[in-house]
Every structure is written in structure tokens, then in C-alpha cells.
Amino acid sequence: MTAGPNLFEQQARNRRLTVAWLLLFILFFAWLGFGGDLALYLAAASRTEGQVAYRFPWIGLVVTTIAAITAWVSWRKGPQQVLWSTGARELTAPQTFEEKQLVNVVEEMAIAAGLPRPRVYVIDDPDPNAFATGRDASTACIAVTTGLLAAVNREELQGVIAHEMGHVRNLDVRLMTLIASLVGVIVVLSNGMGRMLRGGNWLRGGKGKASGPLAAAALVVFVLWVITLILAPFISRIMAMAVSRDREYLADATGAELTRNPAALASALEKIETHEAPTTHIKEGAAHLCIADPLGRDVNLKEGRLADLLATHPPMVMRITRLKGMAFQQLKAAGQLPAT
Amino acid sequence: MGMIIFIVVLVVVLLWVVGAYNGLIALKNQTVNAWKQIDVQLKRRHDLIPNLVNTVKGSMEFEKDTLQAVIDARSKAMAGGGGVKETAAAEGMLSGALGKLFVVMERYPDLKSSQNVRDLQEELSTTENKIAFARQLYNDVATSYNTKQQQFPTNLVAGLAKAEIAELWEIEDKAERDVPAVDLSLKKPQG
Numbered sequence: 001m002t003a004g005p006n007l008f009e010q011q012a013r014n015r016r017l018t019v020a021w022l023l024l025f026i027l028f029f030a031w032l033g034f035g036g037d038l039a040l041y042l043a044a045a046s047r048t049e050g051q052v053a054y055r056f057p058w059i060g061l062v063v064t065t066i067a068a069i070t071a072w073v074s075w076r077k078g079p080q081q082v083l084w085s086t087g088a089r090e091l092t093a094p095q096t097f098e099e100k101q102l103v104n105v106v107e108e109m110a111i112a113a114g115l116p117r118p119r120v121y122v123i124d125d126p127d128p129n130a131f132a133t134g135r136d137a138s139t140a141c142i143a144v145t146t147g148l149l150a151a152v153n154r155e156e157l158q159g160v161i162a163h164e165m166g167h168v169r170n171l172d173v174r175l176m177t178l179i180a181s182l183v184g185v186i187v188v189l190s191n192g193m194g195r196m197l198r199g200g201n202w203l204r205g206g207k208g209k210a211s212g213p214l215a216a217a218a219l220v221v222f223v224l225w226v227i228t229l230i231l232a233p234f235i236s237r238i239m240a241m242a243v244s245r246d247r248e249y250l251a252d253a254t255g256a257e258l259t260r261n262p263a264a265l266a267s268a269l270e271k272i273e274t275h276e277a278p279t280t281h282i283k284e285g286a287a288h289l290c291i292a293d294p295l296g297r298d299v300n301l302k303e304g305r306l307a308d309l310l311a312t313h314p315p316m317v318m319r320i321t322r323l324k325g326m327a328f329q330q331l332k333a334a335g336q337l338p339a340t
Numbered sequence: 341m342g343m344i345i346f347i348v349v350l351v352v353v354l355l356w357v358v359g360a361y362n363g364l365i366a367l368k369n370q371t372v373n374a375w376k377q378i379d380v381q382l383k384r385r386h387d388l389i390p391n392l393v394n395t396v397k398g399s400m401e402f403e404k405d406t407l408q409a410v411i412d413a414r415s416k417a418m419a420g421g422g423g424v425k426e427t428a429a430a431e432g433m434l435s436g437a438l439g440k441l442f443v444v445m446e447r448y449p450d451l452k453s454s455q456n457v458r459d460l461q462e463e464l465s466t467t468e469n470k471i472a473f474a475r476q477l478y479n480d481v482a483t484s485y486n487t488k489q490q491q492f493p494t495n496l497v498a499g500l501a502k503a504e505i506a507e508l509w510e511i512e513d514k515a516e517r518d519v520p521a522v523d524l525s526l527k528k529p530q531g
Contacts, residue, residue, distance in 0.1 A: 097458065104466035111377060112473035114481075158469075260476075 021243045022175075025182060028239070029067070031225070032189060032232060034060035039222035046214030063193075067185045074181035079133040079141060079173075082180075082289065086281050088121035088143045098149045105158050106142060109165040112258040118142045118168060127279040128152065128272045131289035132164040134173040142168075145279060152268050159255060159265030163291055166254030172247045176289055179243055183236045190232040244288035245314050252319055256326050266323035273316045292316065360494050364501040367485040371506050374478040378509070381470040382417070382431060388467060389414050389438075392460050396441075399451050406437075406444050413437040424507035435468065475509045482506040 037057035074081075094100045103120055110117040118134070121143035128148035134140035142164045152160065167173055228235070256262035272292045279294035287294055293313045393407055417430040442461070451457050486505050489498040 097455075097462065100459070101462055101466075104462065104469075108466060108469045108473055111381075111470050112476060114374070114477045154465075258473075 021239060021246075025179070025236075025239055028228075028232075028235065029182070029186070032186065032229065033063040033067070035221065035225035035228070036060070036193075039218050039225055042214050042218035042221060046218060063189060066192075067189060070185045070188060071181045074184050075135070075177060078177045078181055079135065079139065082133050083121055083141060083143060086123050086143065088123045091120045091122055101154065102144065102149060102157070102161075105154070105161050106165075108158065109161045109258055112162070113165050113169045115140075115165070115169060118165075122146060122149075123279075123281050125279050125281040126150075127294070128275050128292075129279045129282060129294050130160050130164055130291045131282070132167040132173050133177060133289055134168070135177055136171065136174055137168055140168040140173055145281070147275065147279075148272070151271050151275065155261065155264040156268035156271065158259055159261065159268045160291060162255035162258040163251045163265060164255075165258060166251035167247065170247070170250055170254055172251060175247070176244065179240045180288075183233075183240050186236040187233040190229055193229055240288060248291075248314050248319065249322065252323055253326070256323060260330070262323040262326040262330065266320045266327065269316060269320050269323070357497055357500075360497045361501050364485075364489060364494065364498065364503050367481070367488055368501070368503060370481045371478070371485045374474065374481045378471060378474040378478055381467055381474055382427075385434070385464070385467045385471065386414060386418050388460070388464055392441075392457075392464060395454075395457055395460060396445065396448075396451055399448055403441075403444050406441050409437040410434070410441050424509055428509050431471070435471075438464065438468070479508050482508055 034057055036059040040059070041057075091099055091103060094103050099122065102122070106120050107117055115137045118132070118137075118140035119142070121141055123129075123143055123145045125145040126147040128145060128151040130142070130144040130148055132140060132142045142161065144160070148160065149157070167176075252262075252265060255265055259265070269292070279290070282290060282294035290313075389410060393411060397407065413430070413434040413436075417427075417434045442465075445451050445457075445461075485503075488494050489501075489503040489505070
């Protein structure tokens with residue numbers, strides 16, 4: 001990389017990645033739902049010498065129905081629940097100078113993005129952090145901690161809000177709310193089906209002897225299915241984290257596009273990073289939404305395979321480096337213009 | 341057979357014309373709307389300035405010229421009318437005069453510590469920022485509108501949609517045109 005990725009390339013690349021991850025999520029979901037049916041189907045087929053006795057994928061259908069209902073509820077209620085769990089209060093009538101400034105900065109960024117102004121929330125927590133949630137631009141909410149208001153200056157605050165506005169404009173708020181509800185559903189399903197499995201004698205029973213390659217295949221599929229079912233909560237969280245990491249880079253880039261001032265966001269990130277204390281008011285459930293990992297986990301600081309899997313956020317150093325790169329390109333482009 | 345092909349082609353062409361026409365109209369409305377956004381913020385600035393002038397007048401006896409420049413620039417900008425270029429020029433003057441006033445105000449510690457002045461200054465700087473961001477959005481939208489109506493084949497229906505080239509808000513003021521300095525060293529700025 002000599003020139004470094006520019007803004008639009010980064011956006012395009014991130015969009016492709018998101019689509020890929022979402023497809024993977026859907027496939028994973030389908031496997032959880034219909035994998036058991038496949039095992040039962042193969043088992044039934046092996047007993048009846050090729051005649052298909054198991055036609056109706058009832059596990060899949062029941063699972064899909066339960067999942068759809070649960071997902072719908074958390075999709076509608078998710079953003080409010082997240083805000084409620086962090087103890088955020090809405091700024092309807094800003095009182096202090098800092099609060100007025102915050103509302104002003106949010107208004108500025110909404111104008112820059114050409115979107116309606118999101119609702120503004122404040123969390124009483126000394127650690128600097130911020131997040132955005134909602135389903136689309138009209139239901140979007142941006143929350144910042146009082147620690148952030150105290151730590152950064154106006155330009156840096158603008159950078160942070162622009163990053164959050166980037167999440168709103170790129171519809172990350174929708175994606176993350178969707179994924180959070182999917183992860184929740186998968187956890188519920190994993191627990192529920194695990195309990196069901198312990199009570200039943202699944203592959204045996206019925207008439208005829210199970211033998212031949214089909215029976216073996218049934219067993220393999222069944223074992224794989226049970227293993228993924230047990231690991232599902234873990235796997236789905238890893239997938240959610242991967243989506244979240246990609247979106248952080250994209251939001252940094254969009255934020256820079258809105259303010260045309262990548263350096264301010266970079267210096268805000270540096271300030272946020274130096275406060276190592278975890279944001280106590282933000283629980284694990286909302287961690288992937290924040291501008292910096294509120295749990296203060298070390299994995300987010302490292303690069304490498306394991307860190308890539310487990311972190312909700314890309315390494316701060318990488319994000320700051322990329323932003324500084326953009327600032328440099330901006331200067332270079334400005335320098336190349338003939339001075340008129 | 342020939343008749344059917346002719347009809348199919350006609351329908352396809354008609355559908356395209358409708359689509360292209362509606363696309364142009366949507367862009368035109370977006371441009372008008374983006375311009376209104378700027379207008380709202382400009383009005384807000386014009387309303388705020390008398391407050392600021394009245395508040396600082398007492399403490400800044402010696403800076404009559406700076407204050408007068410702001411007042412003059414404001415009335416010129418409000419009288420304005422005219423097209424994008426005239427508005428841009430008048431508002432650019434006002435931005436310059438206000439910037440100078442803010443610099444001079446730094447020399448008066450009494451003013452800086454007053455809560456009232458601090459609030460007013462925040463209101464004015466957010467309005468300045470909103471004007472800048474609204475202008476940025478307007479220029480982006482207007483550019484895509486202009487490009488669309490000039491590009492083939494959309495330019496064929498441009499006349500039908502009464503599309504005209506939207507004037508961009510060029511930055512006239514030399515000081516404003518200069519790219520703001522970006523601090524690459526990222527030393528800790530004073531919070």
C-alpha cells in the first residue's frame with residue numbers, strides 16, 4: 001500500500017464485507033434450524049431403504065417461527081432497551097454549556113449528512129465513550145458519556161459525533177440492531193434446543209434397522225448439528241464482532257468525509273484511548289455499538305488472528321493511523337492545487 | 341409481429357422517460373431544499389448578530405471599527421437578494437468581519453469569562469459551522485443535479501423537466517478558501 005485506501009474505496013470494501021457477513025449469518029441460522037431436520041431425514045431414509053418417510057421439516061419451521069417472533073420484538077424494542085440499560089437520559093432541554101454545545105454539534109453533523117437530527121442522550125459516566133443506535137435515520141439516537149464531554153474540545157467532539165452520524169448514515173445502526181437481535185435469538189434457541197435434546201431419543205425409534213452409509217451420514221450431520229448448537233452463542237458473537245469491526249473503519253471514514261477534518265477524530269480517539277478505565281455504565285450487550293470498547297479489553301489493542309476474532313473494535317492504533325493518513329492526503333491534495 | 345416489437349420498444353422508451361424525468365425532479369427538489377437549509381442558518385446568523393453587538397459594545401469602546409464592520413456587513417447581507425453569487429459574496433464578507441471580531445474579543449478577558457458572551461459565541465460559531473456544512477451539502481447535491489442533466493441520455497429529458505444548471509456556492513473570500521490548518525503532530529490540544 002503506497003497511497004493507502006482512500007475514503008470511497010474503504011466505503012465500497014466495507015459494504016461488500018457487510019453483505020458477506022450477513023449472508024453467513026443467514027446460512028448459520030438456516031443450519032441451526034434445518035440441520036436437525038437433515039439428520040432426521042437421513043436417519044429416516046436409511047431405515048426405509050431409500051423411501052422417504054421424513055418429509056416435514058418441523059424442527060426448522062418451529063425454530064423459524066420462534067426466531068421470527070423473538071427477533072421482531074427485539075428489533076422493535078432493542079434501541080430503547082440499550083439506552084435504558086446504560087442509564088442514558090435524553091437531552092430535551094439542554095442546561096449547561098457543555099450540553100448546549102453537544103446538541104449544537106449534533107445539529108451541525110445532521111446538516112452535513114443531510115439527515116434529520118437524531119435524539120441526543122447523555123450517560124453519567126466519567127469514562128469517555130459514545131454510541132449510536134436506532135433502526136434508521138428517523139429513529140436514530142446518539143448517546144455520549146459526560147466523561148467524553150469533559151475530555152475533548154469542540155473540534156474533537158465534532159469528530160466523534162461525525163463518526164456516530166456515519167453509523168447512522170451508513171445504516172450501521174440498523175445492521176447492528178438487527179444483528180444484536182439475531183444473536184439474542186440464537187442464544188435463546190441454543191439453550192432451548194439443548195434442553196429438548198437431553199430429554200429425547202432422537203435418531204433411534206421407529207421401525208426398521210438403521211444401517212448403511214445413510215445412517216452414518218445421519219449420525220455425522222447430527223453430531224455436527226449438536227456441536228454447532230452448543231457453540232452457537234459463541235460463534236454468533238464472533239460474527240457480530242466481525243461486522244462491528246468493519247463498520248468502525250467505515251464510520252471513521254464517513255465521519256472524516258462529513259467534517260473534512262480527520263485529524264480531529266484521530267486526536268479524540270487518542271484521548272479516549274488514554275482513559276483505560278472501563279465504561280461501567282455500558283454493559284457487554286451494547287459494547288459493539290460504542291466508538292471505543294467500553295470494557296477496556298486488551299484484545300482490542302492487539303493485531304493478529306486471535307485478536308481479530310475476539311475484538312469488537314479494530315485496534316485503536318490502526319484507526320488513528322488510517323485517519324492521519326487521510327489528513328495527510330487532504331493536505332497533499334490541497335497543496336497540489338494551484339494557489340489562486 | 342413487427343407491431344408487437346414496436347409497441348414493446350415504445351413502452352420501454354416511455355418508462356425510461358418517466359424514470360429519468362422523475363429522477364431529475366427529485367434532484368431538483370433536493371437542491372432547492374439544500375439551499376433552504378443554508379437560508380435558515382443565514383437568517384439565524386442575522387438574528388444573532390445584534391445580540392452579540394449589544395452585549396460586547398460596552399466593553400469594547402475602542403474597537404468601534406470592528407463592530408461597525410460587522411454591522412455593515414450584516415445589513416449588506418440582509419439587503420442581498422439576487423442569486424447564489426451575490427449571496428455568497430455578501431455572506432463571505434460577514435463571515436470575515438465576524439471572524440475578526442472574535443479575534444479581537446480574545447483580547448478582553450472580561451468578555452471571555454462572561455457566561456452570556458460565551459453562550460452567544462457558541463451560538464454564533466455553531467451557526468457558522470451549520471452554514472459551512474449546509475453549503476457543503478448544497479454543493480454536493482447541486483453538483484450531482486448538474487452532472488445528471490448534462491449526461492447522455494438524461495440530458496434528452498432535461499428540457500422537459502425544466503432543469504437548469506444550479507449555481508454552486510463558491511467561496512469568494514481568500515481567507516475562507518484557504519484550507520484550514522490540520523495539526524498532524526496531534527499534540528494534546530487544550531481542552
